[in-house]
Amino acid sequence: MDILFISSEVYPFAKTGGLADVIGSLPAELNKNGLNARVMLPLYKNIKDEYAPSLTFHGAFTVKLGWRDCYCGLFSMEYNDVVYYFVDNEQYFYRDSLYGHYDDGERFAYFSKAVLESLKYLDFEPAILHLSDWQTALVPVFLKLNYQGDEYYRDLRTVFTIHNIEYQGKYGLEILKDVLGIDVKDAGLLMLDGNVNYMKGAIVACDKLTTVSPSYAEEIKFPFFSHGLHDIIKENSYKLSGIINGIDYKQFNPYRDKGLYTNYSANSSHKKEANKIALMEELGLEYEEGKPLIGMVGRLAEHKGIPLVIRVFEQMLELGVSFVILGTGDYHFESFFKAKAVEYPDKVAAITGFSASLASKIYAGADVFLMPSISEPCGLAQMIALRYGTIPIVRSTGGLKDSIQPYNPQTGKGNGINFESVNAHDMLDAVYRAIALYNDPTHWKELMKNAFASDCSWKRSASEYIKLYQSIVVTE
Numbered sequence: 001m002d003i004l005f006i007s008s009e010v011y012p013f014a015k016t017g018g019l020a021d022v023i024g025s026l027p028a029e030l031n032k033n034g035l036n037a038r039v040m041l042p043l044y045k046n047i048k049d050e051y052a053p054s055l056t057f058h059g060a061f062t063v064k065l066g067w068r069d070c071y072c073g074l075f076s077m078e079y080n081d082v083v084y085y086f087v088d089n090e091q092y093f094y095r096d097s098l099y100g101h102y103d104d105g106e107r108f109a110y111f112s113k114a115v116l117e118s119l120k121y122l123d124f125e126p127a128i129l130h131l132s133d134w135q136t137a138l139v140p141v142f143l144k145l146n147y148q149g150d151e152y153y154r155d156l157r158t159v160f161t162i163h164n165i166e167y168q169g170k171y172g173l174e175i176l177k178d179v180l181g182i183d184v185k186d187a188g189l190l191m192l193d194g195n196v197n198y199m200k201g202a203i204v205a206c207d208k209l210t211t212v213s214p215s216y217a218e219e220i221k222f223p224f225f226s227h228g229l230h231d232i233i234k235e236n237s238y239k240l241s242g243i244i245n246g247i248d249y250k251q252f253n254p255y256r257d258k259g260l261y262t263n264y265s266a267n268s269s270h271k272k273e274a275n276k277i278a279l280m281e282e283l284g285l286e287y288e289e290g291k292p293l294i295g296m297v298g299r300l301a302e303h304k305g306i307p308l309v310i311r312v313f314e315q316m317l318e319l320g321v322s323f324v325i326l327g328t329g330d331y332h333f334e335s336f337f338k339a340k341a342v343e344y345p346d347k348v349a350a351i352t353g354f355s356a357s358l359a360s361k362i363y364a365g366a367d368v369f370l371m372p373s374i375s376e377p378c379g380l381a382q383m384i385a386l387r388y389g390t391i392p393i394v395r396s397t398g399g400l401k402d403s404i405q406p407y408n409p410q411t412g413k414g415n416g417i418n419f420e421s422v423n424a425h426d427m428l429d430a431v432y433r434a435i436a437l438y439n440d441p442t443h444w445k446e447l448m449k450n451a452f453a454s455d456c457s458w459k460r461s462a463s464e465y466i467k468l469y470q471s472i473v474v475t476e
């Protein structure tokens with residue numbers, strides 16, 4: 001079965017979040033299972049600059065976008081046994097950042113159209129296009145509106161995965177004809193609440209709709225989580241399923257991770273402490289035996305639960321913990337943590353920036369990983385924490401609920417510490433419970449053992465995707 005993943009970001013070429021990790025690891029796992037999965041993404045500036053000598057040119061052609069005739073160059077490269085295709089257009093993609101440009105709606109409309117046009121130039125005939133998030137949401141829309149008359153596309157099927165429903169690709173009506181070239185009689189496919197909504201279009205037009213955990217698949221039917229799409233999701237729930245993400249066990253492995261101060265595994269978990277000591281020294285924090293270090297790595301956005309942390313930050317420190325946070329995002333959140341790091345230089349470290357190597361050191365060096373998300377489609381950070389034997393404290397929502405089971409000292413089961421409501425004091429209570437367990441070596445060892453033993457690999461979810469593909473693929 002030939003599957004082409006289409007994504008606006010893929011690790012290691014371009015990454016702003018978990019989507020890149022998923023598309024950077026799932027195709028390889030599918031290929032191990034006998035599929036032929038490949039990936040297509042834009043040829044961003046950093047990729048062109050870094051990988052140009054390794055790219056193979058497949059051809060150039062014109063993509064029509066509204067009244068525009070746009071250049072499209074097609075390149076490919078094999079990396080870690082997966083073939084990657086790159087869509088080249090310097091006007092749209094030769095820029096310093098992936099997103100946040102005034103014409104993002106046009107850039108990703110172009111990308112979606114270019115994907116469909118490029119299929120005829122590939123040395124590969126996918127049966128299914130697997131799309132992710134709003135940046136690729138116009139692929140099924142264009143496929144339905146513009147390509148059904150062409151025999152070549154007749155049996156092509158689409159899977160659309162929602163990684164994050166918050167970003168939908170919402171634009172004014174003027175984009176419809178001018179940029180997308182879509183006639184007003186077809187506008188209904190994309191219209192929602194007076195806007196053109198790319199994600200709505202994909203939800204309606206795709207053959208299968210998925211999201212990245214079973215709990216989130218249920219949650220997005222409700223307004224609290226759906227950012228306005230709940231009715232559309234409910235109408236299309238007959239084709240919706242939730243498949244939890246995995247992480248790349250080769251990439252995230254405390255035994256092999258070259259970035260760590262000391263490597264360790266489940267069998268040598270006592271060496272984890274050396275990472276904590278070295279990390280705290282590097283960050284200028286005071287190490288005190290028996291006092292836990294709480295770590296956070298992630299985007300500093302409201303839905304990540306940062307306001308809860310801010311609300312009880314002082315009380316948390318009063319419990320005797322140290323705290324390290326690595327993240328970028330909302331300016332106010334960044335400033336808060338920076339100010340606290342100045343106020344408590346021995347106890348708090350705040351690094352605003354993106355650093356995979358420091359992230360690894362935090363996953364390894366922290367005792368507890370705090371992830372109090374208000375909503376969380378899947379979340380990878382808590383899984384990486386488990387892999388490094390670091391105990392996650394999570395709010396029970398979305399993928400956090402599906403991957404972290406509350407530890408029960410009576411039964412010895414569970415791999416983390418959970419709290420339920422969007423309430424800072426509930427979170428504080430969870431931190432309190434974590435500290436109590438930390439101070440009880442028998443239970444803490446058991447909890448760490450369970451964390452290490454948790455299966456967050458792609459194995460289990462890859463087979464679910466294969467079943468899904470089999471249910472829609474057109475066989476001759």
Ligand code: ADP
Nearest residue numbers: 017018298299327353354355356359379380381
């Ligand atoms: P989301 O996709 O919502 O941002 P996830 O938990 O699914 O959150 O994935 C985030 C990924 O990005 C994880 O691999 C995490 O370690 C990484 N990450 C997030 N922020 C940073 C940062 N500032 N520096 C390094 N890695 C980061």
